[in-house]
Structure formats: structure tokens, C-alpha cells
Amino acid sequence: MTSFLAQVEKITPPEIAYGLIAPVLIVLGAACVSVLLEAFLPKHQRWTAQLLLSLLTIVGAGGSLIATAVGDGFPPQGQITLAGTIAVDKPAIFLWATLLVLTFGAILLIADRSVEPGGAFVAQAAIRPGTVQDRAQVAKTGMQTEVFPLTLFALSGMMVFVAANDLLTMFIALEVLSLPLYLMCGLARRRRLLSQEAAVKYFLLGAFASAFFLYGLALLYGYAGSVRLSDIANATAGTNRSDTLLFAGFGLLVVGLLFKASVGPFHAWTPDVYQGAPTPITAFMAACTKVAAFGGILRVLTGAFADTQWEWRGVLWAVAVVSMVIGAVLGLTQTDVKRMVAYSSVAHAGFLLIGSIALSPSGLSGTMFYLVAYGFTTIAVFGVISLVRNADGEATHLSQWAGLAKRSPVVAGVFTFLLLALAGIPLTSGFIGKFVVFTAAIDAGLTPLVVIALVASAVAAFFYLRVIVLMYFSEPAPDGPTVTVPGAFTTIAITLGAAVTLALGLWPDFVLDWAGAGAFIF
Amino acid sequence: MTPTYYLLLSALLFSIGAVGVLVRRNAIVVFMCVELMLNAVNLSLVTFARINGSLNGQVMAFFVMVVAAAEVVVGLAIIMSIFRTRRSASVDDSNLLKY
Numbered sequence: 024m025t026s027f028l029a030q031v032e033k034i035t036p037p038e039i040a041y042g043l044i045a046p047v048l049i050v051l052g053a054a055c056v057s058v059l060l061e062a063f064l065p066k067h068q069r070w071t072a073q074l075l076l077s078l079l080t081i082v083g084a085g086g087s088l089i090a091t092a093v094g095d096g097f098p099p100q101g102q103i104t105l106a107g108t109i110a111v112d113k114p115a116i117f118l119w120a121t122l123l124v125l126t127f128g129a130i131l132l133i134a135d136r137s138v139e140p141g142g143a144f145v146a147q148a149a150i151r152p153g154t155v156q157d158r159a160q161v162a163k164t165g166m167q168t169e170v171f172p173l174t175l176f177a178l179s180g181m182m183v184f185v186a187a188n189d190l191l192t193m194f195i196a197l198e199v200l201s202l203p204l205y206l207m208c209g210l211a212r213r214r215r216l217l218s219q220e221a222a223v224k225y226f227l228l229g230a231f232a233s234a235f236f237l238y239g240l241a242l243l244y245g246y247a248g249s250v251r252l253s254d255i256a257n258a259t260a261g262t263n264r265s266d267t268l269l270f271a272g273f274g275l276l277v278v279g280l281l282f283k284a285s286v287g288p289f290h291a292w293t294p295d296v297y298q299g300a301p302t303p304i305t306a307f308m309a310a311c312t313k314v315a316a317f318g319g320i321l322r323v324l325t326g327a328f329a330d331t332q333w334e335w336r337g338v339l340w341a342v343a344v345v346s347m348v349i350g351a352v353l354g355l356t357q358t359d360v361k362r363m364v365a366y367s368s369v370a371h372a373g374f375l376l377i378g379s380i381a382l383s384p385s386g387l388s389g390t391m392f393y394l395v396a397y398g399f400t401t402i403a404v405f406g407v408i409s410l411v412r413n414a415d416g417e418a419t420h421l422s423q424w425a426g427l428a429k430r431s432p433v434v435a436g437v438f439t440f441l442l443l444a445l446a447g448i449p450l451t452s453g454f455i456g457k458f459v460v461f462t463a464a465i466d467a468g469l470t471p472l473v474v475i476a477l478v479a480s481a482v483a484a485f486f487y488l489r490v491i492v493l494m495y496f497s498e499p500a501p502d503g504p505t506v507t508v509p510g511a512f513t514t515i516a517i518t519l520g521a522a523v524t525l526a527l528g529l530w531p532d533f534v535l536d537w538a539g540a541g542a543f544i545f
Numbered sequence: 546m547t548p549t550y551y552l553l554l555s556a557l558l559f560s561i562g563a564v565g566v567l568v569r570r571n572a573i574v575v576f577m578c579v580e581l582m583l584n585a586v587n588l589s590l591v592t593f594a595r596i597n598g599s600l601n602g603q604v605m606a607f608f609v610m611v612v613a614a615a616e617v618v619v620g621l622a623i624i625m626s627i628f629r630t631r632r633s634a635s636v637d638d639s640n641l642l643k644y
Contacts, residue, residue: 198612231566299641
């Protein structure tokens with residue numbers, strides 16, 4: 024026995040920079056604690072405990088992130104840790120901070136119980152919709168508090184996703200962020216059938232897309248003999264390996280990523296899921312998944328495929344055009360506010376993809392700035408959407424929004440401001456975001472694409488303005504919806520989103536500098 | 546026997562899975578087709594591990610299995626909940642969300 028053990032090669036455990044990955048560990052640890060709270064606390068105490076834990080987690084993770092980023096121990100460009108699987112560099116730190124703040128806002132929306140008595144989530148998801156028990160639980164003021172641990176798990180997945188330095192880590196993180204989202208989509212208190220349908224669609228299409236991502240991973244492993252981004256990049260630099268494996272692998276991998284980012288022709292799930300999911304979850308999904316997915320796309324394109332960009336740039340060029348056109352044109356025909364915002368997100372994904380394929384430092388910082396701007400605006404948009412309600416829950420049909428300014432000038436004013444930000448009107452963050460992304464794209468030789476993007480923005484501006492006109496210049500219907508006066512949580516979330524949208528429109532320098540502070544390391 | 550045949554088999558299985566997802570009506574069968582796609586990937590990973598002469602691919606196959614198992618847990622829960630409401634697992638019946 025001993026002689027056998029002596030022959031076994033000693034495996035040295037990898038170095039782990041605990042300080043650098045502390046924010047992720049805090050979120051993951053808290054998610055596990057949160058599951059335990061769910062198991063051991065009596066029902067009436069769970070909401071308070073879960074909310075406190077989630078918010079403290081975000082604050083704690085944010086604190087440790089700041090301590091890491093400004094501390095002496097942080098290497099100037101960042102550091103790769105955990106045996107080369109996680110790269111904690113300047114863009115990763117930036118995206119982590121963005122994800123944490125956006126999730127903070129989303130958790131406030133999720134926890135809100137003033138807009139809908141008991142919260143936007145069903146009290147008992149296992150009860151069948153439409154039954155006697157189900158009608159009884161509408162009046163109950165409990166909620167399925169499992170939403171909080173699920174949110175934290177999804178957040179941890181997103182944080183790993185944007186820092187993943189190899190494709191396998193990225194795949195696991197993709198699943199860790201997706202699986203909780205599939206579940207959370209099906210937990211709406213009102214219109215439960217729609218919500219469950221959204222969950223099924225998201226799940227089936229999401230699993231389909233992750234299978235593509237995985238096959239891409241396998242082919243790239245066959246090509247490069249490794250799934251580390253730097254090894255793939257080295258393999259592409261002048262070898263006689265099979266190009267078929269490389270480009271088939273790249274294509275499949277990118278399909279999986281573009282699906283998550285709800286880009287262009289891979290957007291089929293977006294409108295349905297955005298409409299069916301509970302609105303706070305839609306806010307979380309729209310803002311944070313977009314940040315995570317584009318963080319991953321930026322890292323993969325720069326890290327592994329920068330040398331082959333002349334081969335694939337045309338394809339992603341076309342995808343960006345399709346995405347912008349679909350988003351802008353189909354957005355025009357929508358009659359539901361949530362679906363309209365979903366198509367707007369498809370158009371925005373096209374703009375973000377332009378910045379991503381520029382593959383330059385200014386493209387990186389511009390795209391990341393755009394993500395921040397878009398994320399905060401979206402959180403606030405869905406916060407406002409959750410306020411306009413009638414007896415059946417949220418009144419999302421556009422005709423119900425007619426004359427809203429007469430019922431509630433403040434809400435209509437805030438919503439107008441947010442729509443203008445989505446359209447990219449100056450003095451909002453949306454304008455600065457588009458400006459930096461398009462400038463970077465022109466510098467990278469993508470001028471025709473920018474021209475198409477400007478036309479698409481103009482078309483998209485029409486459907487934002489249509490809502491504004493509807494709110495201000497139409498007579499309110501007599502049986503129209505009421506605007507709920509939000510409690511503290513929703514108010515804080517909307518204020519946070521709107522304030523950041525305004526602040527980034529007026530003083531973008533700080534965030535722009537921070538976004539441009541460093542590059543990816545591999 | 547060259548490893549290429551295994552790659553071709555895996556590509557074939559992946560395609561059967563992908564076509565199955567697109568044409569089948571029952572959500573459970575659609576989901577099984579996704580699982581088929583994941584397992585086709587496992588076959589390629591193991592074959593590439595053999596071709597490259599490294600064990601990494603085989604380890605990755607374990608990761609994929611764990612993810613597939615987690616996906617089954619979540620997926621069947623979601624499909625079950627909608628099945629109990631509608632008494633059908635057909636994806637064509639889920640047609641409330643459109644336009």
C-alpha cells in the first residue's frame with residue numbers, strides 16, 4: 024500500500040487568492056445560508072430574515088469588493104486565480120460592482136409588499152392555478168420567500184460568468200445563473216398560467232441554447248486541447264489545426280452566448296418571458312443577465328478569438344444588424360408595455376454587440392458603460408410598470424396607459440424620462456452610452472454598422488415617444504388603471520435607477536474613467 | 546478504429562437531439578432531446594480527450610453530467626407544474642403569450 028502511494032504523483036493544490044474572490048464567496052455562502060433559513064425559520068419570520076440577509080450580503084460583498092479593488096494587495100492589472108479558471112481583472116471588478124448594485128435594486132423590487140399586498144410572488148407555487156385553493160391564496164399575504172436564495176444564486180453565477188477564464192467555468196456559471204431564473208419566472212402571484220408558460224418557454228429554449236454552448240466548448244476543446252481562453256487564442260495563432268473545428272466551435276459557442284444576451288435572431292424567448300415573469304424578476308433578468316452575458320461575450324471575443332476576428336466579424340456584424348432591426352421594427356407593433364420593453368432590449372443588445380465586436384479598449388469601456396446605463400434605466404422602468412395596476416394586477420396593455428399623466432404626473436414624468444433615456448436623448452445616460460459605443464465602433468472601422476444603428480435608434484425612438492404621447496395627450500379611460508403609491512422599497516429602487524440615469528447623463532466621467540481603467544487579462 | 550467515427554456519431558446524436566427539440570410536441574420529449582444533445586457532447590469530450598491524450602475532457606464530461614442532473618430537477622419541476630394545470634405537456638398548448 025505504502026509503496027503504491029509513493030508512486031502516485033503528488034498533486035499540488037492550486038493557489039487560491041481568497042481576498043480577490045471574496046465577493047463571489049460571500050454571495051455564494053449567503054445563498055446557502057439563505058436556503059437554511061428557508062428550511063428552519065417559521066413562515067412568518069422568513070421574509071424579514073431573507074430580506075435582511077440578502078441586502079447585507081450585497082452590502083458585504085460590495086464592501087469586500089471595494090476593499091479588494093483599492094487595497095494594496097490588488098495587482099495593477101488583476102490576477103488569475105483558482106488554477107487559471109477565474110480572472111479577477113479591472114473589467115471583472117467593474118462588472119461585479121455593476122451586478123451588485125443592480126441586484127440591490129432588484130432585491131428591493133422583489134421584496135416590495137406595498138404595491139401588491141403580499142408581494143409579486145405566489146404564496147404557494149405548488150397549488151394548481153384556477154383551483155379553489157388558488158383563489159383562496161390570492162388574498163393571503165405570504166410569498167414564496169425562496170425567491171431570495173434563488174436571486175443570490177443567480178447573482179453568484181453572473182459574477183463567476185463575467186470573470187470566467189475558461190469555457191468550462193463559464194458553462195457552469197451559465198447554468199448557475201440560468202436555473203434559478205427559470206424557476207423565478209414561474210412564481211408570479213397574478214396570471215399564474217402566463218407565468219408558468221413563460222418559465223417553460225425560457226427553460227426549454229435556455230436548455231437548448233446551453234447545449235449549443237456546450238457543443239461549441241467540446242469542439243474548441245478538440246481544436247485547442249484546452250478550454251482556457253488563452254490556450255484557444257494561442258492555438259488560433261498560426262497552426263495547421265482544423266479550421267472546421269475552430270469555426271464550428273466558435274459558432275455554436277456564440278449562439279449560446281447570444282441567446283443569453285437576447286440578441287437578434289436568438290431573441291425568441293425574450294418578449295414572452297419578459298411579459299410572463301413577475302415584474303421584479305423581469306427587472307432583475309433584463310438588467311443583470313444582460314450585464315453578465317455581455318461581460319462574457321466581451322471576454323470570450325477578446326480573450327480567445329481576437330486573432331481570428333477577420334473571419335467572424337462579418338457574421339456578428341450581420342447578427343447585430345438583425346438584432347437592431349428586429350428590436351426596432353417589431354417593437355413598433357407591440358401593444359403591451361412589457362413586450363415593448365423586451366423588444367427594446369433586443370435592439371439595445373444589437374447596440375451592445377456593436378461595441379463588443381469593436382475589440383478595442385474604447386469598445387470595451389464603452390460597452391461596459393452602456394451596460395451600466397441600460398441596467399439602471401431598465402430596473403427603474405420595470406419598477407414604474409409594476410405601479411400601474413387595476414383589479415387584475417398590472418395593467419400592461421398600452422391602451423390602459425392612456426392619459427396616465429392626468430392621474431399621476433410624477434409617475435408619468437419619471438417614465439417619460441426613462442423612455443427618453445432608452446431612446447438615447449441627451450442629458451440621459453442612454454445618450455452617453457450610445458455616443459461612446461458608436462465612437463468606439465467608428466474608430467474600429469464599423470462606420471456602416473453605426474449608420475444602421477442610428478437609423479434603428481430613430482425607429483425605436485418612435486415607439487418610446489408613442490407611449491409618451493399616449494400618457495400626456497390622451498384622455499384617461501373611465502375604468503382605467505390606478506397608479507399605486509409605492510412603499511419605500513419600490514420608491515428607492517425607482518429613484519436609484521432614475522437618479523443614476525440622470526447622473527450618468529450629466530457627469531459620466533467617473534464611470535467612464537473607471538470602465539476604461541484596465542483591460543482583460545488571460 | 547479511428548476516433549473520428551465517435552466524433553461523427555456524436556455529431557449525429559447532437560443533430561438528432563436538435564431536430565427533436567424543434568419538431569416534437571411534448572415538453573418531456575423536447576427535454577429528453579436536450580439531454581440527448583448534452584450526452585452527445587459528452588461523447589465528443591471523451592473522444593477529444595482520447596485524441597488529445599489528456600484527461601481534461603473526461604473530467605469535463607463529469608461536470609456536464611452534474612449540470613444535466615441539476616437541469617432535470619429544475620426542468621421537470623417546471624414542466625410538472627404546468628402539466629398539473631393544463632393536463633397536457635404539449636408545447637403547442639402553451640399559447641397565451643404572443644404578439
